[in-house]
Amino acid sequence: MEPAGVTEDGLRRVSQRYVVVLRTTVVVVAGGAAVLQAPADRLTTVAAVVAGLCAWSVVYVRHAPRPWLLWVDTLLVAALGLGQEWLVRPDALLDITNWVVALVLITAVAHQWFTGPVGGYLLAAVLVVAQGTAVGAIPIGLTVFGAAGLSRLLRSHLFAAAARADRAVAESTLADRRVAVAAARRADEREHLAMLHDTAAATLLAVGTRMVDGTEPWLAEQVARDLDVLTARPEFPGTGGEADLALVLDDVVRRAPVSVRTRVPRPVAMPASAASAMAAAAREALTNVARHAGVDTADLVVARTGSTVVVEVADHGRGFSPDAVAPHRRGVGESIERRMGRVGGRAVVTSRPGDGTTIRLEWPVD
Template sequence: MVVLTGLSQPVLGGDVADAMVEAIVGISVITFQHEWGTRPVVGFTLAALGAVVCALGDMFSSPTHGADSAHLARMLVEVGLSRGAYVIVRARARAADRSAATRAALRREAEVAAARRATEREHLATLHDTACATLLMVSQGDDQDWSWLPLRAARDLEALSAMPGFGTESIDLSVLLGCVPEGVGQARVQVKLLVTGPLAIPSGPGLAIFNGVREAVTNVARHAGVREAELRAWTEDGAVVVELSDAGRGFAPESVPARRRGISASIVGRMKAVGGSASVASQPGAGTRVQWRWQERPPASPAGDGTRAAGLPGPPGARAQRAAVVRFIRGQLLHGAQLSALLISLVAQFTVSLGQLTAHQDVYGPAWAQTAAFICLAAVAATGGAYLLRGRRIPPRVRGWSVGAVLAVSGTGAFTLPPERLAGPEDWVFGLIGWHALFLLADLRVRVLAAFLGAHVGLNTSAMFVLGSPTAAESTGMGLSTVSTCGFQFSVGVLLMHLLHDAAPAAGSAAAREEELRTRERIHEGMQRDHKERYRALTATTVPLLAGLGHGVLSPHDDDVRLRCGVEAARMRRLFAESDAVADPLLNELRACVEVAEHQGVTVSLAIRGRRKEVPVEVRRELIDPVAVVLGHTRTTARVTVVWTPRAVRVSVVGQDFADGRRTGDLVRAHPRAAASKVALAKGAHGGSVWVETMWEEPIASGVDLP
């Protein structure tokens, strides 16, 4: 098509036909750069072919005149600039992809960490209410009716091995609340249930409320000093509200230590994890009221791809993140488009246009006006470039003055040139103005660019009629120039607007969907890994103990079994303390073990020497576990000491009246330790006292010693 069009000049005939053929071939060759953008050799070959056939057609139509080298040079320059513009926009798009991927990776890590913390809190709360509570009860009592223990231990074992997560299927909360255990024997609490009608609620929030109520009933039995409580449930402004109240001794909620998890994790934390809320109101001597509230929120977006895994939390704010990605990609593409238009403007002005201006000074009237217009246009390009090259958007006020200056240049060029020369070789302004408008108006609607080009063409048409009566050939030439030059610039503007307003949202949405899938996969992988790493150490000790209690192989009347239950409860309490955000994690986890021993009636003193330093979590586990074992088997008093040195930390415990000093070695090895452990262990026994010390020394390769 390019060859046939270029060689059609002898058939069409006339200068107007030459201009039309050149416009058709030039636009075809320029747009071809974008269709075959990844193969520049093909595009430049077609450009050379177009230039050759236009020259041949010109020679064949006018044998006495040679080919117009200016037109051929202009076509090659335009092709080169088109390729350069494509490369700039593509580079900005790739930069946007890389930057968006980096931002998405950072956001993904934050979302994964938040989701893992949420599921971790839920799982730890479940363990607190099930296995840990059961083991603590066994370790503290010896004259109880244990008929309930086998079934509860079996259920606790099932909860320990299950992955966290709630479903979304609807259940009747009133039926679920009727199953709240009241306890047995002296620990039984008579719960009066008052529910107004069926309460449909998703199973996730329903189970969260059920487990919270169960924990609250247990607290009534342990601390309230009464054996009656009232449980009410109703709907209020679209929310499901559950309230448990008692007339017991009450307490001051603000005085409860942060390490106590019955309220913070099992009641408040669990409801927060499923999007609800819980509150505890109490005063000493005025009873206690615990209230749970949950209200369904409209879904952020329908899950049309079926990729949401059951029980897996989705990334929060997905719609807002997708909009942010779209805005970012659009901004990067806009910046690339403006840089491309600026490049075309500068190259065209200081090559072709400057040559035209200097070669035809005698045609302009006056010439100084044309020169001033050239300088003004160069100033506009320099001002816009100063913002764009620094990665900033052109301010609206600067853009307004610049657009006005460009239109003034258009009018100056039109009214200081003879009408028959408009849009001809002497008119350097006509074909240049549109590129300046493009980099100034690229971020606006396409109708703004159309209005500007219409005003530009209108000024030149007005000058043609005001300064003289145009002939048919002059009018036709102006029309062809308008179509070939302004029409092409308008087409490029439409392409850029489409790129910004259609392609950018599509690319941003696709990137956001892909990132959401990656985030879900990472959350799933993280939870699987956390579950294995966190509970692998408990499997070898807690699971056999629960299995023995559940099948009646182990008796809660056995003193050794109760001691083992106390040790496992201390290990779980230390595990719960891992998730606390505290300044000294090692001391916080030690105190969790000490607290369990104190519940067994052991008097424990804790001493700290030196300045703390950072200790990896896996090292803390090995440092503290032998201490938990010794505390669990101590009957009267114990002393725990932590000594910090510049490169090491030592944790020692001395237990008085140890349960069985001859089995010290077996006890401190009961908890499995990694084969490549860096924690050294020393132990000794004398009479009824046992001493155990663990030490970890920071590797020398880790760098400068921490204070």
């Protein structure tokens, strides 16, 4: 048997609390009616029985739905049914408004919410037999048993609906988890492709297109750094703790394939994951200057605007039209824009043909 879900557990608690309150209310109301309707010569007996019922109701409220309590309660109400000839006026014995019948009825109905089908019907049968033995009223017995059956039917339908709701929630949660796993896998794949683009692919492209002649002093260091990244030994800080963005960018500038004029305040403390993303995006921006701008210098400025850390990489080269960049090109889209998006930041590219390019990286501190 599968464990109950949150909805089913909540329904069980609420329904049982409601049933306990309903039964206690009926006991109080029926007890009051019993005292008011009792013949003068039986008033003391009826009052004592009602007082005992009220005392028992306190126990019932505190301990329901324990199995022993349900059986004791059933036997007590059955005893009232057997003795109703001494507790009810003779002219009311066969009336459905008989206060003992009211107690028998609410008890049979209430116990269906605390038991399984077999137990519930067995407890109801005890009450019906006791009632029928006392007054021989078959219609009243059938009414009690029918009310118990309707109570059981209502309970079954409600709990079946609650179980369906729990299954729907579980299936939705599982689907969300699968989507999250798939998204994480796609993010890992994108990060891997961005890493390849930023490292080995970029270096090979520079060599293959004769952007470098192999004698540059930074090329050997660039190749070593690419190998470190591809073998999971990155020079950037990890994802935990804090890092000084200024120090991380110093290394990027030192290894850049173009000359970089910098204006960087010190220190610029921020989470290591965000610093790593901004540094990688800045490195890609500087690499793009060497590849595409037609100039050999660039400017890198770091500032804090309100609660936002800003890194700008600008050049005065040939520029381009951002709208004309093909979707499959990963330099700006994957290595810069999406990389910043994954750490909660953003990248804004401003460029026009013949008017240079500015890439603005933003990360909110608060």
